Amino acid sequence: MPNVIAKFKERRQNRPLILMGEAVDVESGARSQARYPWEGDVLLNFDALENALDYAFIHLGIDTPIIEHPVFMTERLASPLHSRALTSELLFELYSVPSLAYGVDSAMSFYHNNLPSPPVPFTTDGIVVSFNTASTSIIPILAGKGLMSHAKRIPWGATQANEYLLKLIQLKYPTFPTRVTTAQTNWLFQNLCEFSVDYTGLLRTLKDPAQMRAHEKILQFPFSAPTTEEKTEEEIQRIAERRREQGRKLQELAAKAREEKFQKKESDLQYLTTLRERREEENKKDWANTLREEGFDNDAALDGAIKKLEGHVKKARKKDTDGDEMQEEPPSFPLVDVPDDELDEEGLKEKKKQRLMKAGYDARERARKEKEREREEREAGERKEEEAREQxxxxxxxxxxxxxxxxxxxxxxxxxxxxxxxxxxxxxxxxxxxxxxxxxxxxxxxxxxxxxxxxxxxxxxxxxxxxxxxxxxxxxxxxxxxxxxxxxxxxxxxxxxxxxxxxxxxxxxxTSQRSALMQAFRPQYDEGNVEGKSRIHLNVERWRVCEAWFSPSMAGVDCAGLGEVLQNILGRFSDAEKGRLVSNVFVTGGPSQLKGLTSRLHSSLRPILPPEMPLQIVRAADPFNDAWRGMADFAKTDEFSKVSVTKAEYEEWGGERIKRWWGGNWNSSVQM
Known part of the structure; x- marks a missing residue:
């Protein structure tokens, strides 16, 4: 169960609630209020810790004002002293516990898995590699004593690996239709990710698209398939009939509009023809006024308008009778060949206009003939090419x-x-x-x-x-x-x-086809394939996330990797002590269950050890709960009371009071 607290106000009964663990995910409104007691490995939210302790004591059946049992709590390696002091103050002042002791969780897991059957002093040797939530710690243990001064911690744990996997998925699928949550990536990390013995060699193998497809894992996320409503035969016929009826109506409207337009042009042509007949009846001044009132500058403009209307009317009549457009007749330009001295001022203007119109007409004719020539050449080339193709x-x-x-x-x-x-x-x-x-x-x-x-x-x-x-x-x-x-x-x-x-x-x-390797890395689906676009293909990411423990720089963390830290710690001991340590390399923590970890540690440690030195890597029997079992085993011994701080000692010395012992952050080997 996740150690998360959320204070939530229930709307139906209007009462405040404190939700713990998985209950936070049940109420959507409580997720935004969720708080963890720890941020990384540092205790910061003491209110959330108090609520978590209340929940734990109540579920243990301890529903009394004070706690009458000694308390044994675990802590991470190199936890800040002020966090321990505030936790001690909380337990002694609020719960009135009789005594309190702290122990490093990985040391307790090592204690449980190496505890001898008869009750004899614990003198086992080994080196503990603990994969924690927000860090990874390495603790050497000689003669049953944890050498905390030689211990190291890497700021990379399961939380960072989970976030790294989520970022890789978001980078690989920036337009993924479903929101990928941290709970989903946590499941992917625990079930699909693994360590590789040779990460560089693995990448060379995965350069083959076939190998990448063979090693990938495909996850299908929920999706909603597009639904298409199927119509019956009667509905299809009804829709077709409705469309045909609409087409007929549109055709009738278009014919009516053409008829009205044609009648208007005929009436305009008749009116202008009647107007031109009045030219012989009126004097020049009255005729000029009449033209001005009708919107014409001179007789040429009136004649041009009448000619244009006659062409439109003739074309419309021809189209109605033959069903095809009338072929355009070549225009005539009578004034172009008339000498200038035979024309008056109006005639010269009209001649200039006709000359421009004739030049445009000639240019269009040349372009039409050029197109005809090109079309004939193209057809000839196509015929020649067709003959060559047939032969x-x-x-x-x-x-x-x-x-x-x-x-x-x-x-x-x-x-x-x-x-x-x-x-x-x-x-x-x-x-x-x-x-x-x-x-x-x-x-x-x-x-x-x-x-x-x-x-x-x-x-x-x-x-x-x-x-x-x-x-x-x-x-x-x-x-x-x-x-x-x-x-x-x-x-x-x-x-x-x-x-x-x-x-x-x-x-x-x-040009648009992706390379085979990129297609294998992230297959592309068609635009309408909703099912395919809701899939995640994991291939390189399965090993890259775990490789960050040995190369944190690839994930942006500036620190040494696990193999380098182990080499640094072992380099501080003599060959005899080193042999005692590597004969029992103990790995614990949730990520220690990932495939390939022991093989990767063996390949990292074997080159830095003498060939004759035995190397044995052991995994915890239950990496999730062995720390609690080790604490239960140690609490049954007489040594437990010696390492606990009593309430009287707390009242005398305060929360900073520390007792050194082999399983705590502070032991006899640490200089205070």
Missing amino acids: DLGGWANKLRREHEAIITKIKERGRRRAELSDRKSAAAQARMKSIANLAADERVPKRKRKMGTEDMFGADDADWAIYRKINIAAESSDEEEDLVSLQTVEQKLLAYDPTFTLEHTHASL
């Missing part, structure tokens, strides 16, 4: 494949050059900087004019733009665009006629 399909396909490969090679060369230019130490980047320096020192423009800024000669020569394209990395050349268009055309032909050329061989597929 020799293999040769035609091989020719296109070589062309396809050549274009892809050109595109890759451009990408490689961009990559080289991004590296300032490459030869291409240095040549680019040399070109820029030469441009800066260009002497074609006099110095006086360059200062005044009156003349800029850049662009006067085509070589300037060639240099610009050479030094500008981001500038895309027209050749690249043409290559992409040609590549797409070649791929479409190969996909249509070459059965051996599939979508996987196209440039888009090759």
Whole structure:
């Protein structure tokens, strides 16, 4: 059960509650109020410790105002003295315990697993490697005495490993649809992670995608599959009929709108024709006023509007009768060939306008004929290519494949050059900087004019733009665009006629396809595959998290690894004492149950020991509870009363009172 406390106010009955352990996860509102007595290995929240002690005593059946039993508590290696003093004050002042003793948990676990059967003095040798919640401690023990002055502690434990695994998963799956909790990563850490004997060699093995897939573990998280509502045949027919009815209505509305538009144009044409007939009946001044009132500047504007309306009406009538658009008739420009001296001022203006209109019409005709010529050439080329394809399909396909490969090679060369230019130490980047320096020192423009800024000669020569394209990395050349268009055309032909050329061989597929190793490291699923996107593939992370105990720097912790610390501790003893220690390397704590730990410790210790020196690594029988069993065994001995601080001694000396003994943080080997 996790040692966590939460003060929570229950809404239904409006009463305050104190939740302990797993009960905190039951109430969602209590999770934000959760507090741990310890932060790492340091006791900071004494209110939470008091609540935890109340919970423990009540579940032990001790429901009295004071505690009449001696208390034996464990503590981590090198715990701060002020934390012990405040804990002693809490137990003596609040619970009135008769005596209190402290012991290092890993030493108590070692005591229980090496306790001789008859009640004889404890004189076992060994070195304890304890994998704790927030740290890992190494304690040498000679003749049953813990040498705390030679002990070491690494600031890496199960909590840090769990957080490290969570960060690796979040980095690997930044858009994972489900929130991965610490409880889930804790389960993953305890059940799927393991130590590797040779982590570097393992990485070399996992470079093979097949090996990585063979070693991965796949976890399927809950997901909601998209539901599609199936319609009956009657509903489908009803929807189709409704759409056809809507289409008919839209067609009727469109026909009605076209008819109204046509009638409006006919009425406008009739009105303007009647208006033009009045030109012969009115004098020049009245006719000019009439044109001005109708919005026309002169007779030419009126004639142009009438001609335009006649064309629209004629085209609409032709479309209604034949069902197709009328072919455009070539316009006439009668004033273009008339000499200027035969025209008045209005005629000259109209001639200039017709000349511009004729130039535009001629340009459009030339463009149309050019398109016709290109279309004929393209059709001729397609016919020739089709004949070649029908005569020799293999040769035609091989020719296109070589062309396809050549274009892809050109595109890759451009990408490689961009990559080289991004590296300032490459030869291409240095040549680019040399070109820029030469441009800066260009002497074609006099110095006086360059200062005044009156003349800029850049662009006067085509070589300037060639240099610009050479030094500008981001500038895309027209050749690249043409290559992409040609590549797409070649791929479409190969996909249509070459059965051996599939979508996987196209440039888009090759550029977007991830490498086989990356695909094995994190498989990609289709956009609509909700089930696949809710999976976590663990492969390298299974060993990387555990490797942090031997290389904490890979997780961002600046300290020595477990193998280096063991070598440092063993180096302080003589060969005889070292042999006594390594003959019983005792590992305990929850993470000691992970696979491969004993093999990894053996591979780390064996090279630093003499070949003839025996090495034995032993795991605790019950790493989670052996510390409590060792405390229970030690509490039955006469030595327990000698290492306990009584209430009278506390009242005389205060909470800082310490008794040195072999299983505590302070023993006879420590200089105070």
